[in-house]
Amino acid sequence: MTADATWHKTACILCENNCGIQVQLDGRRFAKIRGDQEHVATGGYTCNKALRLDHYQNGGTRLTSPLRREKDGTFTPVDWDTAISEITARLKTVRDTHGGKSVFYYGGAGQGNHLGGAYSGALLRALGARYRSNALAQEKTGEGWVDAHLTGGHTAGDFEHAEVAVFLGKNPWQSHGVPRARTVLKQIAKDPARTMIVIDPVRTETADLADIHLQVRPGTDAWCLAGILAVLVQEDLVDHTFLEARTTGADTVLDHLKTVHIARCAEVSGLEEDLLRTTARRIAAASSVSTYEDLGVQQGPNSTLVSYLNKLIWLLTGNFAKPGAMHPHSWVVPLAHYDTDPRRTPVTGARMPGGLVPCNVIAEEILTDHPERFRAMIIESSNPAHSLADSAAFSEALAALDLVVVIDIALTETGRQADYVLPAASQFEKWEATFFAFEFPRNTFHLRAPLLDPLPGTLPEPEIHARLLRELGGAPRVPLTVLRTAARLGRTPFKLAFAAVVALDKKLLGMAPYLLYETLGPTLPAGARPAAVLWALAQRIAKTYPAAMRRAGHTSADALFDAMLGGRSGVTFTEDEYADAWNYVPHPGRRIPLPIPELLGLLADLDTTPAVHTSDDFPIVLAAGQRRASTANTIFRDNTWRKRDQQGALRVSPRDAEQLGLADGALAQITTSRGTAQAVVEIDDRLQPGHAALPNGFGLDLPVADGATERTGVALNTLTDLTWRDPIAGTPWHKHVPARIAPLPA
Ligand SMILES: Nc1nc2c(c(=O)[nH]1)N[C@H]1C(S)=C(S)[C@@H](COP(=O)(O)OP(=O)(O)OC[C@H]3O[C@@H](n4cnc5c(=O)[nH]c(N)nc54)[C@H](O)[C@@H]3O)O[C@H]1N2
Ligand SMILES: Nc1nc2c(c(=O)[nH]1)N[C@H]1C(S)=C(S)[C@@H](COP(=O)(O)OP(=O)(O)OC[C@H]3O[C@@H](n4cnc5c(=O)[nH]c(N)nc54)[C@H](O)[C@@H]3O)O[C@H]1N2
């Protein structure tokens, strides 16, 4: 096969930034990869990892046939028709016996693929299923619940322009999240007028660039932030004009903060009181402040409270809806529901912020003897048997279900425990996109065209959903016929027909993705049938943000849809003006209500809240899941993509290494309340004594010869505990696992 000199445009699928890239193909191999300078959001930027994407496309062992598990536990390859009809029959049995609500959907989206999940709603609607979850429910749902109360929706920072940038439990040098992170971080670092503040127990690569590094004791961010807030209030550094004009209930919040003991906060978090005061004063003096909180706090003690305190810092200083500050934004489609009073799970009654079942209660929801327990699970584009806390409990839960269906490109740790595994086309073999569009004032979206045909035997998820729905008898025939005919006549007749069809039968609105796939889909150019759902999303954008859409250059929903279909380097779909930011605040008078009584209660309780969770048995705080240059969730199922850190080293501080007798490069045994594991030690003076870190993404069971598998590095969630979770959002404390570490003889 000869190499083809054409550069094909697509995007990196390894993190939420989805940097635009170009690929030269050699047959099915990615011969060369480079940034796409024309990309609307990333302009040619990539990090080291994008260049390794051939290991995703060609490195692992792909599934090429649906698999059915037999009674003896072995898998038999079956054809698609057999798989679809058997799965449908079994789903119907579960529904008819236990109700549609007992079918539980997990996943639907990874770092690079959200289009498949966009079709799942129709399948769930047809089954009468009501519960779903995904990885957001083990990281972002506490923050989302706070957002629901305050600004009413998601906010993001403007780090390109912020005078002061705050990174709280976030290491963007490695994990990105901030678009073009390394460039932006370097720009802030070299500008004397700008200040970077990093709050992290580890001296990270980001902290190396910071002006102020608050090297907190692990798990004590609530005290650190309460201390900063108390300085703002007690030294009267808050923005009273903003508070009076734009918020409600500020006095209640200020009164709480007046009583916070700053010296004690400094002591608990292991910081000098002076440093807390300097930090607060720098924030207050800035013309703009942006903050980014991530897993270091969202997967640690007091996480929902910490999210609240973080947001109060920029709200009390008026850093909302202006350049360089925090801003709300438009959505292609919201990734979660923003609800202050979320519904509850059927069995344990856990709150479901974001509309998602907290990951840490899933096993209990299944294993508890209760009439409404989940009976079947559809798992798509994620690997919960590896990524959810307490893998053993999750495996037990899977075994207790009547039916488990996994949709993935490879046979994963989760797939191996399924009744059926359905092979998906890879993210470079189908039309794909993500809905990680968080920018303001210009927000962008990128629909990627396939670089390759689907590997024989695989199907794109929208087609898998459609086949399941056809077999289920998902939609009545008449509307399908009407819509098909209208689609052939053109977009305007189609729009009218669609409106008429859903007006006659409101239930069909929930089936919209499927209806579009079946009717408009086949008329789309270049086989872009899976993009049909974007037609509805373009209508939504036109209806929700009409002026911003027009400012971005789209005269109608259909014009936007066409721009999405054709924009190989992405499109700007909305362009706001700064004052418009307030229109995103849904509360009365567009004011931000500051008090969240439940969290103010937790703030008041900090004096008696434990700040230390280690014990004599488990004296070390293990951060189970550090992002490194050599990790990318479990997207690569091929260890050879890594150039360094191939074993996934356990990083420990020099003092702990000495006290525990651990040698650099030697093996150590890690023990927690739930399990043990072994790892290679790396002595790292970036860590403070008593703190250790393991990388995420390791510990996959990858096929070797003769059907056997081999594990490299630690499967983190063999070590984590389900009950170790936030009381409000149920999010896990993966970054704060009490552990014991001991040397192992070589
Ligand atoms: N290279 C790489 N990049 C990735 C990913 C990947 O796998 N690899 N995954 C992507 C995903 S899914 C996500 S969610 C993001 C996550 O991105 P991040 O949240 O930035 O990643 P982490 O390394 O898990 O945690 C961030 C920091 O929290 C710190 N930390 C640990 N304990 C505490 C604490 O008690 N308090 C404070 N303040 N900080 C603490 C750690 O030292 C670490 O530096 O990364 C994304 N980007
Ligand atoms: N202990 C601990 N646990 C953690 C974390 C931690 O830091 N510590 N981090 C948590 C976080 S923040 C996250 S986001 C989760 C991530 O964990 P998961 O949500 O489970 O997601 P990924 O690891 O990204 O797994 C993606 C899956 O999608 C499959 N895949 C790839 N492309 C396609 C495709 O086109 N179609 C389909 N159907 N499948 C595809 C891959 O083979 C892989 O199985 O892990 C969480 N778990």
Ligand code: SF4
């Ligand atoms: S920052 Fe790196 S991993 Fe993230 S999308 Fe861009 S190239 Fe990929």
Ligand SMILES: [Mo]
């Ligand atoms: Mo994540």
